[in-house]
Amino acid sequence: MGERLPKDTSKVDMERIVSLCKRRGFAFPGSEIYGGLASCWDYGPLGVELKQNIKNAWWQTNIRERDDMVGLESSILMHPQTWVASGHVSGFSDPLVECKACHLRWRATEANGQNCPQCGGELTEPRMFNLMFKTFMGPVEEEASVTYLRPETAQGMFVNFENILATSRKKLPFGIAQIGKSFRNEITPGNFIFRTREFEQMEIEYFVKPGTDEQWFDYWLKERLDWYVRLGIKEENLRLRQHGKDELAHYAKQCYDIEYLFPMGWAELEGIANRGDFDLVQHARYSGKNLSYYDEETDERYVPYIIEPSAGVDRSALALLIDAYDEEKVEGETRVILRLQPPMAPIKVAVLPLSRNEKLTPLAKEIYTNLRRNFTTQYDDAQSIGRRYRRQDEIGTPFCITIDFQSLEDNQATIRERDSMAQIRIPINELEETLRAKLAGEPLSTQPLWATRQK
Numbered sequence: 001m002g003e004r005l006p007k008d009t010s011k012v013d014m015e016r017i018v019s020l021c022k023r024r025g026f027a028f029p030g031s032e033i034y035g036g037l038a039s040c041w042d043y044g045p046l047g048v049e050l051k052q053n054i055k056n057a058w059w060q061t062n063i064r065e066r067d068d069m070v071g072l073e074s075s076i077l078m079h080p081q082t083w084v085a086s087g088h089v090s091g092f093s094d095p096l097v098e099c100k101a102c103h104l105r106w107r108a109t110e111a112n113g114q115n116c117p118q119c120g121g122e123l124t125e126p127r128m129f130n131l132m133f134k135t136f137m138g139p140v141e142e143e144a145s146v147t148y149l150r151p152e153t154a155q156g157m158f159v160n161f162e163n164i165l166a167t168s169r170k171k172l173p174f175g176i177a178q179i180g181k182s183f184r185n186e187i188t189p190g191n192f193i194f195r196t197r198e199f200e201q202m203e204i205e206y207f208v209k210p211g212t213d214e215q216w217f218d219y220w221l222k223e224r225l226d227w228y229v230r231l232g233i234k235e236e237n238l239r240l241r242q243h244g245k246d247e248l249a250h251y252a253k254q255c256y257d258i259e260y261l262f263p264m265g266w267a268e269l270e271g272i273a274n275r276g277d278f279d280l281v282q283h284a285r286y287s288g289k290n291l292s293y294y295d296e297e298t299d300e301r302y303v304p305y306i307i308e309p310s311a312g313v314d315r316s317a318l319a320l321l322i323d324a325y326d327e328e329k330v331e332g333e334t335r336v337i338l339r340l341q342p343p344m345a346p347i348k349v350a351v352l353p354l355s356r357n358e359k360l361t362p363l364a365k366e367i368y369t370n371l372r373r374n375f376t377t378q379y380d381d382a383q384s385i386g387r388r389y390r391r392q393d394e395i396g397t398p399f400c401i402t403i404d405f406q407s408l409e410d411n412q413a414t415i416r417e418r419d420s421m422a423q424i425r426i427p428i429n430e431l432e433e434t435l436r437a438k439l440a441g442e443p444l445s446t447q448p449l450w451a452t453r454q455k
């Protein structure tokens with residue numbers, strides 16, 4: 001292992017993460033050739049893989065490995081009445097103030113008392129600003145065709161409660177889960193992908209019998225906090241924060257945020273709310289449908305309470321990148337490493353022939369073709385081997401396979417492990433099995449895989 005660089009703060013600064021993301025293809029400013037579009041980011045080849053890994057882990061834990069959960073993909077556009085019933089048309093607003101001098105707009109809570117945080121100018125009185133994106137359905141732009149881009153995926157699950165109950169034959173307690181894009185016309189987006197106007201959510205609506213809601217709330221708090229730890233986020237950078245009474249959303253009986261220590265401070269990764277029966281009661285009232293549940297065991301009919309763990313894919317990706325970022329000095333040079341756990345790493349294996357050569361290239365290509373059937377694999381034969389290792393370290397690739405001239409004779413290849421930089425040679429026909437075992441293993445950071453380094 002190299003020597004750890006002393007860090008000036010306990011956290012990496014955001015600029016370093018943004019720059020790594022741009023340099024290596026995790027995320028680019030949106031519409032960049034037109035000068036960018038404020039707070040919109042495009043996920044590049046590695047960013048897509050990282051997000052996919054997060055979503056897969058979430059889907060696996062919350063749906064595939066449970067009997068009491070089912071998935072859904074509801075549409076982004078919903079009947080406009082949905083948003084009246086949910087309270088978003090009347091209440092999904094932030095107080096907005098505008099600077100009379102520089103005309104920048106702020107959420108009233110962000111503005112420093114009476115003055116503009118940018119230029120110190122005088123601010124207007126706060127007015128409520130609805131955060132929903134309005135649009136029109138069909139060719140006529142009139143009031144009757146107004147609809148909204150959903151500001152949360154949750155409502156799709158409430159309005160499908162009956163459909164799911166009827167088709168999945170689930171009994172309470174059970175949950176519906178979905179992953180999808182949401183849109184909020186945030187007054188002050190920022191901090192890279194932390195707060196954007198278009199983002200992706202992973203939401204669970206868990207329906208329970210009233211009276212058991214507090215117990216289920218506690219269960220989900222623990223379950224969701226543990227999930228982030230299992231993804232590899234350091235426990236000391238996670239905490240729970242209870243919402244004060246004045247902070248609670250109109251629907252919530254109780255709410256906690258799971259917060260992460262981002263470079264700008266502790267901020268929300270996920271919100272977990274006890275929504276009571278608010279949602280089903282409201283949708284029943286506005287739709288005229290009966291959204292109660294018949295409990296066969298007790299021969300009772302009641303409206304279920306809902307526990308909602310609501311997470312963001314983008315914020316999870318950002319937390320993982322920040323948490324995994326590390327620098328160390330190796331032979332006088334700074335090595336940047338993303339110490340992502342293998343399931344989160346965008347690329348699991350890189351195949352690196354020592355040089356481009358008419359004998360080495362076909363062998364390396366053959367290994368690459370075989371491995372990529374099972375692992376996200378990259379092939380790279382440009383530049384020196386040292387630079388290629390550094391590049392893979394920087395994007396978090398747990399394993400590099402090097403093919404050299406000796407491989408042509410002894411049919412062996414070198415596996416190099418990212419964190420320890422340890423190397424071993426193994427027969428080429430054992431590569432797949434070895435990688436499978438190592439990738440499924442314990443966290444790399446606590447279990448160095450090989451003690452010996454190649455001469």
Ligand code: ATP
Pocket residue numbers: 152184186193194195196197198199200201268269270271310311312313314315
């Ligand atoms: P905040 O207080 O940061 O505005 P919120 O409390 O409004 O967030 P929720 O409505 O609880 O957020 O949404 C659930 C999750 O969706 C958040 O924990 C976050 O991960 C994600 N999310 C919400 N708004 C945004 C956004 N503008 N950009 C990126 N992710 C977001």
